[in-house]
Amino acid sequence: MAEPLGTSNEISGAVRNAVQAASVHGDAYVGGVHHHHAPEVRWPCRVGVVPLGADRFQERDLSAPLADAIGAGSTAVLAGMGGAGKTQLVAEFARLMWDTGQVDLLVWITAAAQEAIVSSYATAAVKIGQSAGERDDQEASDRFLEWLAATDRRWLIVLDDVQKPSDLRGLWPPRQLTGRVVVTTRRRDAALTRRGHLIEVGTFTAVEATAYLRTKLADSSASADGAAELAAELGYLPVALAQAAAYLTDRKLTCAAYLQRFVDQRRRLHEVVPEPESLPDDHRATLAATWSLSMELADQLAPAGLALPVLELAAVLDPNGIPDAVLTAPAVLEHLATRLGAAEPVEAEDVREALHGLNRLSLVIVDSDDPHRSVRIHELVQRSTRDRLGDEQLAIVAHAAADALMSAWPQIERDTEYGQVLRTNTDTLHRRTRLWHPVLSRAGNSRGAAGRVTEAAEYFTALRSHAMQRLGPDHPDTLAIRHNLACWHGESGDTAGAVGELEDLLTDRSRVLGVGHIDTLYTRHELARFREAVGDVAKAVAEYEQLLAESTERLGQEHIDTLTTRHNLAYLKGSTEEGGAAIVDIEGLLADECRSLGSDHFNTLSTRRTLANQLGKVGDVMDAIAKLEELLVDQFRVLGPYHPRTLMTRNDVAYWRGKSGDAAGAVAEFQELYADESSVLGPSHPDVLITRHNLAYWRGRVGDAKGAVAELQDVLSDQSRVLSPDHPSILSTRHSLAHWRGEAGDAAGAVDGFATLLADRLRVLGSEHPDTRRTRDDLARWQGDAGDVNESGK
Secondary structure, three states, X not given: OOOOOOOOOOOOOOOOOOOOOOOOOOOEEEOOEEEOOOOOOOOOEEEOOOOOOOOOOOOOOOHHHHHHHOOOOOEEEEEOOOOOOHHHHHHHHHHHHHHOOOOOEEEEEEOOOHHHHHHHHHHHHHHOOOOOOOOOHHHHHHHHHHHHHXXXXXXXXXXXXXXXXXXHOOOOOOOOOOEEEEEEEOOOOHXXXXXXXXXXXXXXXXXXXXXHHHHHOOOOOOOOOOHHHHHHHOOOXXXXXXXXHHHHHHOOOOHHHHHHHHHOOOOOHHHHOOOHHHOOOOOOOOHHHOOHHHHHHHHHOOOOOOHHHHHHHHOOOOOOOEOHXXXXXXXXXXXHHHHHOOOOOOOHHHHHHHHHHHHHOOOOEEOOOOOOOOEEOOHHHHHHHHHOOOHHHHHHHXXXXXXXXXXXXXXXXXXXXXXXXXXXXXXHHHHHHOOOOOHHHHHHHHHHHOOOHHHHHHHHHHHHHHHHHHOOOOOHHHHHHHHHHHHXXXXXXXXXXXXXXXXXXXXXXXXXXXXXXXXXXXXXXHHHHHHHHOOOHHHHHHHHHHHXXXXXXXXXXOOHHHHHHHHHHHHHHHOOOOHHHHHHHHHHHHHHHHHHOOOOOHHHHHHHHHHHHHHHHOOOHHHHXXXXXXXXXXXXXXXXXXXXXXHHHHHHHHHHHHHOOOHHHHHHHHHHHHHHHXXXXXXXXXXXXXXXXXXXXXXXXXXXXXXXXXXXHHHHHHXXXXXXXXXXXXXXXXXXXXXXXXXXXXXXXXHHHHHHHHHHHHHHHOOOOHHHHHHHHHHHHHHHHOOOHHXXXX
């Protein structure tokens, strides 16, 4: 091989090895091999390109923990969903370390594939003089890792966006006191997260997100008005905020105007973010494409092909928490098997495995310790997933989710928190897909059953409008919604309005469905119940008796609707002068229900409560207490300790305890009940307010009349905020307040209270209702005590 001009490396004689003491300038040839001269290393040294800082970089609560975790000799793994800002956080840290002279070597590697990692290590080896470039990349990479383990130079290696844990097999930088390693990834695999300090990178906080938008838009013509609302709608996701800011700046929109476009469900996600060529801050993908690769990788994990269909179901439910029971319901398993065209059935464990795969790719968060909210997902991941579906496919997914919610809904809602989670998931499903399904009515009735009667009425009012537009006035579903609406209007206090609505509905159901249809009979049943509530007791009794005869003939003596009618008729008779006869009827009903429905059926338990209270009404107070305490044992077992009916029975026990002469015992039990109800139902729940009313009454009975007045005034104020003015609970509280005003020495105040209450009860209940008569009697008594003899004698 000819030597280049100017090269002279001649040795004569038999020489095994030769060492040249002086410097060698230029290339050297030894044994016929051409050795390149290693370039001179200049420290500090940087390899790779650190991403440019984001325009208006937003400091985060994570910045300080990140700096603490990436100390000398440590490894930190930043894991989080795509778009959470992991790269920008680390880039800011890396620039700080470089600019302040805290590292001699900074290596930034875009680690999307193993080949990229090996190639970057090889480049680093050359740059620091550990390879002359003639070796292959793998050998140079090995030399670089060896150097990292032995050097006393300070170094920082950043492995950005690791896609697969296996890509780092044999390529992890060594643990070294002078070194630091930072990994960013969407993965949560143990093979990555156990390598060092795990830092979960989520979204901005609300304050950070709003501050970012305001700062970003400060120098543009776009207005930051509505920044907080827009940030919330975008889920505080950094990549979404950056692209939204670029979009509205380019189009000179306000945050409020952009928000209107963004929430328009007719628009796809790619329509409300910048085009790929207009992305800010060197973003690699539009918001719509941010999670595509993660979805594809998740779908490749075992069980293959299942992750995406499961993600589609999660995309139509509540992002803040989806129960495991919903995503593993039989309806979901059947849907998934059909979706995959699988010969074998899909099992619940297959779904859980798919969810864990999605969790590993940071597309969802799985919390196995919280069965009510076991899966959480960002709203923008949901929207991106829904955008991949056509209208027909979205409707199929929505129906499967609705069927799953329906099957996961317990017949008896023992757990109030679980009921709220199911209602929220149903609301989200309806809002995202406009699906029509029986689960919508289930969600409304669940609200009422939980004591949120005003909310239930408002819910069915909105649902009726939707049904009228979508189905028409005579559709059976529209009629069913009208029925529920009327009943919850009545439960919220508008009993007269409920009677009017049910009368109109009865006419329409008789015309559309027929007089003998079970839904028509049910409307008659509820109409009779609310007739009694407005004081038309005789008409209500007559309606129940006729309805019982027809129900027995059409449905049979042991049909649940027939038994329910018998219960209500006996209860109604018990509230009149037929108390003894009512007990006989209730005892007979209870025996039939135990035989037909079972002793643990909800209706059977309800009848036992009715029987116990009726015994108390006819004077057998101790037997009433004993039966209620026995009932409580079974309600704790069947319904749970915090079910509304269980709490009602505790209320009954405390009430009859007071009636037995133990007023102090009643106060103690009502205090315990109030504490439990408040923590479970909330302080404004109607049942909690009733308990406060009863507690105040019995405090008065133990001698604190003035304290009772003060507490009842507070109760009445709180009831007025959540109930209608004519609600029975408000009228009852007003009655007690007038009574204790008199007992506290304010006879004139008692007269005024009873006089206005009498006028309202005459209007709402009529002159013959027992509550109206009691009010009239109490008014006469206090008029006499106040010296108004003429009025008291009327």
